[in-house]
Amino acid sequence: MICEKTKLALQTLFPKAAPTASDVTIDTDAREKDKKKKIEPRQNGLVERDYAIHGYHLDAQVAAGQIIEAVTILDEAEFFIEAITGVDWIKDNQLEVVYDFCRYDFDLCRVVIRTRLDRNAAEVPTITDIYAGANWHERETHEFFGIKFLGHPNLIPLLLPEDADFHPLLKDFKA
Amino acid sequence: MSSPIELQSDETFILNVGPQHPATHGVLRVKMEMNGEYIVEAETVIGYIHRMHEKMGELKTYPQYLMNLSRMDYLGALGYSHGHVLVVEKAAGIEVPERAEYIRAIMVELNRVASHLFWFGAFVMDLGGFSPLMYALQDREHILDMLEAVTGSRLTYCYFRYGGLYNDVDDQFIESARKFIPRMRKSLKKYHTLVTGNIIFRKRLEGVAPLSKETCRKYGASSAVARGSGINFDVRKNEPYSVYPEFDFDVPVYHGCDSLARYNVRMDEIEQSLRIIEQGLDKLPGGPIMPKKKPKIIKPPVGDYYQAVETARGSFGVRLVSDGGKTPYRLKLRSPTYSNMHLFDESCRGMLISDALAFMGSLDLVIPEIDR
Numbered sequence: 243m244i245c246e247k248t249k250l251a252l253q254t255l256f257p258k259a260a261p262t263a264s265d266v267t268i269d270t271d272a273r274e275k276d277k278k279k280k281i282e283p284r285q286n287g288l289v290e291r292d293y294a295i296h297g298y299h300l301d302a303q304v305a306a307g308q309i310i311e312a313v314t315i316l317d318e319a320e321f322f323i324e325a326i327t328g329v330d331w332i333k334d335n336q337l338e339v340v341y342d343f344c345r346y347d348f349d350l351c352r353v354v355i356r357t358r359l360d361r362n363a364a365e366v367p368t369i370t371d372i373y374a375g376a377n378w379h380e381r382e383t384h385e386f387f388g389i390k391f392l393g394h395p396n397l398i399p400l401l402l403p404e405d406a407d408f409h410p411l412l413k414d415f416k417a
Numbered sequence: 418m419s420s421p422i423e424l425q426s427d428e429t430f431i432l433n434v435g436p437q438h439p440a441t442h443g444v445l446r447v448k449m450e451m452n453g454e455y456i457v458e459a460e461t462v463i464g465y466i467h468r469m470h471e472k473m474g475e476l477k478t479y480p481q482y483l484m485n486l487s488r489m490d491y492l493g494a495l496g497y498s499h500g501h502v503l504v505v506e507k508a509a510g511i512e513v514p515e516r517a518e519y520i521r522a523i524m525v526e527l528n529r530v531a532s533h534l535f536w537f538g539a540f541v542m543d544l545g546g547f548s549p550l551m552y553a554l555q556d557r558e559h560i561l562d563m564l565e566a567v568t569g570s571r572l573t574y575c576y577f578r579y580g581g582l583y584n585d586v587d588d589q590f591i592e593s594a595r596k597f598i599p600r601m602r603k604s605l606k607k608y609h610t611l612v613t614g615n616i617i618f619r620k621r622l623e624g625v626a627p628l629s630k631e632t633c634r635k636y637g638a639s640s641a642v643a644r645g646s647g648i649n650f651d652v653r654k655n656e657p658y659s660v661y662p663e664f665d666f667d668v669p670v671y672h673g674c675d676s677l678a679r680y681n682v683r684m685d686e687i688e689q690s691l692r693i694i695e696q697g698l699d700k701l702p703g704g705p706i707m708p709k710k711k712p713k714i715i716k717p718p719v720g721d722y723y724q725a726v727e728t729a730r731g732s733f734g735v736r737l738v739s740d741g742g743k744t745p746y747r748l749k750l751r752s753p754t755y756s757n758m759h760l761f762d763e764s765c766r767g768m769l770i771s772d773a774l775a776f777m778g779s780l781d782l783v784i785p786e787i788d789r
Contacts, residue, residue, distance in 0.1 A: 402467065
């Protein structure tokens with residue numbers, strides 16, 4: 243139920259409008275895919291995942307400018323924030339920011355919002371104005387990956403030493 | 418002799434609680450701006466025991482990483498291992514025998530009781546009552562003995578394997594677990610007479626540190642912090658995993674939103690965990706504890722996987738991004754206390770410092786788990 247509603251709401255972010263087959267691709271069994279297939283950077287769009295395999299229902303990749311809009315949709319649907327993190331796709335020269343959301347409800351719906359950024363200019367607007375709890379998660383992602391959260395009230399290292407100028411979770415980081 | 422410092426009524430001063438302070442239960446520092454006894458502003462400073470478990474996850478192969486999880490939360494370690502093995506099994510498509518899943522659930526629940534017992538003792542000690550800790554530790558000792566006999570360690574277990582377990586339980590374990598349940602029930606009654614009804618205890622907690630549902634949602638709070646604020650959310654029920662759907666148990670929810678509600682939730686959870694252990698022992702099926710077919714080298718297929726479990730401290734999530742290699746491409750650990758602690762800064766404004774410390778205790782903090 244709530245998954246359907248959220249899906250429709252999130253689809254408005256992708257202007258191709260009509261939910262055609264190419265818009266919502268259903269990933270039925272990831273295991274059957276060729277294991278040697280290279281990971282290619284995904285295009286922006288909404289994908290419905292098989293919960294039994296991936297552990298979440300909706301997976302939306304949006305442009306960095308659309309983050310606020312996407313998170314507002316989830317806030318209005320009473321989602322709570324699980325975590326924010328990053329992934330370094332060094333071969334594509336990209337950094338990915340991943341936002342996890344879930345609801346305090348028996349009508350289970352896990353939503354993942356992600357955005358791909360240029361590795362040399364990784365900047366994304368903060369969502370602390372919507373979710374106050376994003377504060378620490380964004381600080382952590384900033385120190386681990388060097389992703390800048392524009393408009394964050396206090397973007398200083400959280401877990402690392404206060405004078406840390408390195409980003410340990412980048413793939414080219416050497417201790 | 419110097420004269421005592423006199424402050425104007427609107428003047429504030431900075432007070433550092435921690436990083437080495439018994440009330441913070443670990444290396445946690447809270448910078449508080451105080452006006453007399455009242456907190457004007459607080460800033461939590463974490464990261465004193467940060468060990469970068471997530472980077473270790475990327476550098477070690479899957480089996481090498483198994484022991485890291487129990488170093489996160491030293492009081493309820495098995496719950497964290499459970500989340501990790503579940504996500505890898507899901508990704509790599511490893512079947513787990515039913516007996517192994519039952520034993521896992523029993524062990525995790527025993528560990529949860531042990532964790533709640535320690536929290537109970539430490540929490541009451543924060544409020545000035547020393548003896549309940551001794552009683553609680555005595556009961557906890559029984560659990561640790563049982564777990565030690567089966568898993569080989571008392572605190573930092575490395576018991577779960579991908580696909581099953583390291584060691585099967587024997588008759589002696591089952592016997593002592595069965596004996597433990599009535600003993601613990603009796604102790605719970607004792608705790609309630611000793612502590613729950615105590616008027617000083619209640620006055621320190623009732624109506625103190627209110628947390629609204631909205632605050633919980635904005636910060637992503639879980640465990641007793643959310644359930645004490647009237648949110649019926651327990652991953653074991655809301656997002657059933659492992660063999661939990663087979664068990665008949667309740668999720669205690671209190672609507673007080675105060676520190677007492679959070680206390681009550683955890684105390685009731687001990688009873689619910691005992692129920693699960695009891696049913697688990699009754700239903701325990703025979704059979705192997707490791708699958709017959711298991712890949713020698715674990716290489717989950719390319720993809721992005723997520724698994725949430727309910728640990729003693731709340732909703733713990735593992736995100737595994739695999740590129741098909743021997744090590745994870747990215748392993749994110751979503752720790753529950755991290756979110757629970759985060760709401761402290763906002764919620765303790767205007768509170769008396771003594772109430773704030775009671776509030777901190779009611780959040781059930783384990784610092785290595787926040788810092789990872």
